Amino acid sequence: MRVAFVPCFILSALLLACGGDDNADSEPFAPDGLDAARLLSDASLAVAGLQGFHFVLTQEDATIPLPSNLELESAEGDVVLPDRLAAELEAEIQDTNVSVDTIAIGGETWITNPFTRRWQKLNADLRNYADFGALLPALLPAIKDAAVIGEAVLDDVATYLVAGACSSAELQAALPFSSPGHEVRVEVWIGVEDSLPRRVRVIGRLISDESGDAVRQIDLTRLNQPVRINPP
Numbered sequence: 001m002r003v004a005f006v007p008c009f010i011l012s013a014l015l016l017a018c019g020g021d022d023n024a025d026s027e028p029f030a031p032d033g034l035d036a037a038r039l040l041s042d043a044s045l046a047v048a049g050l051q052g053f054h055f056v057l058t059q060e061d062a063t064i065p066l067p068s069n070l071e072l073e074s075a076e077g078d079v080v081l082p083d084r085l086a087a088e089l090e091a092e093i094q095d096t097n098v099s100v101d102t103i104a105i106g107g108e109t110w111i112t113n114p115f116t117r118r119w120q121k122l123n124a125d126l127r128n129y130a131d132f133g134a135l136l137p138a139l140l141p142a143i144k145d146a147a148v149i150g151e152a153v154l155d156d157v158a159t160y161l162v163a164g165a166c167s168s169a170e171l172q173a174a175l176p177f178s179s180p181g182h183e184v185r186v187e188v189w190i191g192v193e194d195s196l197p198r199r200v201r202v203i204g205r206l207i208s209d210e211s212g213d214a215v216r217q218i219d220l221t222r223l224n225q226p227v228r229i230n231p232p
Contacts, residue, residue: 034148034160035148036146036147036148036162036164037146039146039148039160039162039190039195040140040141040143040146040162040164040188040190042190042195043136043140043188043190043195043196043197044137044140044141045195046191046194046195046196047136047137047140047196047197048137050081050136050196050223050224051080051081051224052078052079052080052081052223052224052225052226052227053078053079053220053221053222053223053224054076054077054078054079054220054221054222054225054227055075055076055077055078055079055087055132055218055219055220055221056074056075056076056218056219056221057072057074057075057076057132057216057217057218058074058216058217058219059072059073059074059214059215059216059217060213060214060215061210061211061213061214061215062206062210062211062214062215062216063091063092064129064130064175064177064216065129065177066089066091066126066129066130067109067111067122067124067126067129068093068111068122069093069094070089070091070092070093070098070100071091071092071093072089072090072091072130073090073091073092073097074089074090075087075088075089075090076088077102078222078227078229079132079133080227080228080229081133082133083104083105083106083127083133084104084105084106084229085102085103085104085126085132085133085229086101086102086103086104086227086229087101087102088100088101089101089102091114093114098114098115099114100112100113100114101119102126103229103230103231103232104125104126104127105229105230105231107125107127108121108125108231109121109122109124109125109126110122110231110232119232128176129176129177130174130175130176130177131173131174131175131176132174132218134173134174135171135174135175135200135218136197136200137174138170138171138173138174139166139170139171139174139186139188139200139202140188140197142166142167142170142171143162143164143165143166143186143188144164144165144166145164145165146162146163146164147162147163147164148160148161148162149161149162149163151192152189154189154198154199154219155198155221157191157192157193157198158191158192158193159189159190159191159192159198159199160189160190160192161187161188161189161190162187162188162189162190163185163186163187163188164185164186165183165184165185165186166183166184166186166202167180167182167183167184168180168181168182168183168184168205168206168207169181171184171202171206175206177206177207178206178207179206179207179208181208182204182205182206182207182208183204184202184203184204184205184206185202185203185204186200186201186202186203187199187200187201187203188200188201196220196223197220198219198220198221199217199218199219199220200217200218200220201215201216201217202215202216202217203215
């Protein structure tokens, strides 16, 4: 996915765009007095009116446990709020990489057998493992110590990049496998024109036995475009 920093307004922003945020002496990027807390509040309000989106999940040094002993590595699909999802999953089971399709509607979940590719209904609610539709409403209000650290263009959409911190416990509503007691860094790319997030990155461990360098990223496109998700 193409990411290009757009022209910045002040010298500190130029330093950030060219060299990242490793320079501890640089000032936070905040053109025209832009307030990170206000951006997050506006994003929360915009998300409350969201009807659906297409998403791509990628992970580094991390997986998400799913039913049938699957360990989710990456996923791409559609969410229709409040409770419908259709996605293709890349996962691992017993040290074997597999691709499966899944459909979740309310508390019902179907998944293709990774070997026969036939649909089967699971005795499980996917939302008890990962609820991508609930992630943004849970995450955005929980971000603390936020600062606007840059600008970027994602898929031709101008965004502000806001970074802050969040407790792992705050994510349990969307990612129930998260255990309390960890703090993660959160980065959110928020649309300049519509306040809707286009990318979310969570950096750090959500459970004790995973790497502190774990990264989970979700890219969102096709916001509010109509999609039908029906049982297989």
